[in-house]
Amino acid sequence: MTGRQGPALSRRSLIGAGLGISAAGLTAAGPGQAFAAGSPHPRRASGPARGHAFLAAAMDAYPDHGGIRLTQSYADQAGLFSTAFTYDNALAILAHLAARTAVGLTRAKALGEALLYAQDHDPAHDDGRLRQAYNVGPYTFYDGSPQPDGFVRADGTVNVGTQFGFTGTAVGDMAWAGIALSALARRTGARRFLTGAVRIGEWIERTGRTDEPLGGYKFGVDGADQKLPFTSTEHNTDLICLFGRLAGLTGERVWRERRARAAAFVQRMWEPSGGFFYTGTDDGVTVNRSPIPEDTQTWTYLALGSRARGYARSLDWAAAELAVRDHSGRRNSTVPAGQSYEGVTFSSASLLADEDAPIASGQPEPDRNGVWFEGTAHLALALRERGARGDEARARCLLASTERAQELLGGGQTVGGRALPEQSGVVSASSPLDTGFGFGYYPYRHTGATAWYLMASARFNPLRA
Template identity: 45%
Template sequence: MTDRTGPPTTTRRALLGTGAALGAALPLLAGNALPAAADQTSAGLARGTSPGSRSASAAFAFLRGVTDASATWGPRLAQSYDDSRLSDIGFVYDNALTCIALLAAGDWTRARAIGDALLQVQDRDPAKDGRLRQAYHVGALLNADQTPNAGWEYGFTGTAVGDMAWAGLALAQLARRTKRPTYLAGSRRIARWVVERTRSSTGLGGFTFGETAGLEDHKSTEHNIDLYALFRLVATLTGDRSWDGHAEHARAFVRALWNAEDGHFWTGSDDGASINKTPTQLPLDAQTWASLSLGEPRHRACLDWARTSVATTDTPLRPNSSLRGAYAVSGVGFGSGTFRTDVTRPVDGKEWNPKPDDAAVWFEGTAQLALALQQRGSSDDRDRSRALMDQLRSAQDRLGAGQTYHGRRIAGGIVAASSPMDTGFGFDYSQNLHTGATAWYLFAAMRFNPFRF
């Protein structure tokens, strides 16, 4: 998960060291049939003949509804969380996921609407250098002077290479499907920005955080995983093999962050040269994304670490649970810090706190793990993935009812967490509908890897 929510001035990667996103918009296509290779997935979602496919269809409908909540025509972004969380903020990361999921499921029109909005805010950014900010207001994407309406009041105006990479992945997927050169140009512009401004030849190598005050020297395992995938897709689309060299540079950093003894990836580096080994900052998604993006046999154990070390069950009797009645749900937490949290820190604005060894379920990560286990593919992996998908469908049915986007109730989504959750990285999640969690669930339901073509 990339930098996208939490206390107004804090992002996950902002804490790597303390224990720690394009061209003018295009007119939309009126409606496109999927290429033959994708027809089966689209038809399966439409039929809804099994609980799984009905659930995936509902998730697809949710993403479509949220994309249309603020406007039904033209370039637009989707609001990340329901109205109660952060108003009408749409994170670049969540929108990249939503764009890719809509495209994979057959809705080219809405996928292009998001892609065109990313191109628009990239092209109109005051820096004029190809960057994207962390998040934007979706209700009014542009200010009166036609500059992007970034989430300045929340501190969401920095530029992180992880967010940039995901936007680049979404534009690359659009470029491949639609053959529109503007999408490829936007993706390449992102890739060039990253290389020119963040490639490092010192310390652990790799690519630095981006341009966010105080974090310039930080390096994130996740970021470099994302960049490896982006550079490979750009190389494939352009035929320019120099991008493969940049991909290998990112991969070398990720490999250097491997903890062979315990079978997991470390979170990153605070100074670009030494590894951050803080026990409370071992993230789930560095494991799932490394498996999906790199897919290297030498790192197979990272998924076993993920499915065991951060496994959790939330029940109504768990301290600080938001669940009621006889309902319990299982999955994974955000990372080690979810289980070793600071009990003096309020969560979700409340004075009560989660306790050590006490964790809610993080549904976005649960869906990531379900997909990664599918992709790894042993018989046990498939069984475990199915069990996780059952839990996600249960949460889809039971949690988030009545929540709104731009005042509209939109059903079928997945909430961020089963109960308030301290991630251990300085931000939290709660039981709010979330486009990012829903998109990852849809990827798992369709068996679609967003890091690859």
């Protein structure tokens, strides 16, 4: 939200000091117009071209604050100011690489260099970790305190997102950063990117490895550097990819053993009678059976590849059990009159949200049928990857709905006070959406949702090892 109502927090806002929450409870193109060669008449740029224009605008929003920079995660209207989540920036790198253009590679390398800089210039740690989020431009916080710096402070340290408590480090965020750096290493051959990815993998091994009965790798640390007790299916799915890539890039067998440990945890979360994956465990012993999120159904398929044939039903579960259609006639919907959007919601709990209570203090009441566009893109990509009968048609419908949102939702929004290119980024949700994990998503243009849309459009699987 905006103004005095406070920010619209995302799932990446949950591990600052005192904010721990359970895993089981957790410019590449022109800005809006393109011209056909030899034609005097303008035609509208494609959805992917406009998506890349948004990523460029969000990356270039603070030109007076240095060349080392990250991409702002949300439009200003979300109330998170210049916050750049590590997860979103990893996705931005991968989306730039998915474009397979010189401009995309240049932008991906610049963001990768910024992540390496953050590893080497943390104000408190020198162990390869990245924080949950950083500030990338100046603003005045809600309490009137100024935040004058860009991503790099005057003393050379990186500008950690302390105002919202985004100071912890999650294994999943680290894994995605490692995946992005390993992709850069493979694309460019530059050793420094592989070195950064290995440092991330070693931090995860030291911090997250657990010998609890369910095994796997635990959630990470909070802002006070205290280990969090939860173990997440999503995070361990990310590690299947990261450790698999490190095994291939380094030739070291130890990464294969670590990949197997993460994969074993994910497989233990499988519910064969229902055809879906549970979200994780709070104590390493008991599987949490509710809520059931979307990403543990789609990312598992994307990460396991041909090994996922026995688990392919998870995509059908997500497509059927989390399907929503949001339209202006629904209670609490913020979709303009005459519009409707189809896709999936965040979790099974989203469908049961209390429509008489705000998601959090100062936030709006949720729409049970709000479409989560990031997850909708996950599903579209996974269906394209599976390629069973009807999968491509279903994926195209999901992408068409996302492109309608790109065109019609989030108009007039800004990044760094600058107007965004028209019809560019994808909003995180069609209407206020309660995830069921203690936070919500809202109709603000979002780097993460846009990046996943771009990867799904390009058939680029970021989790393929």
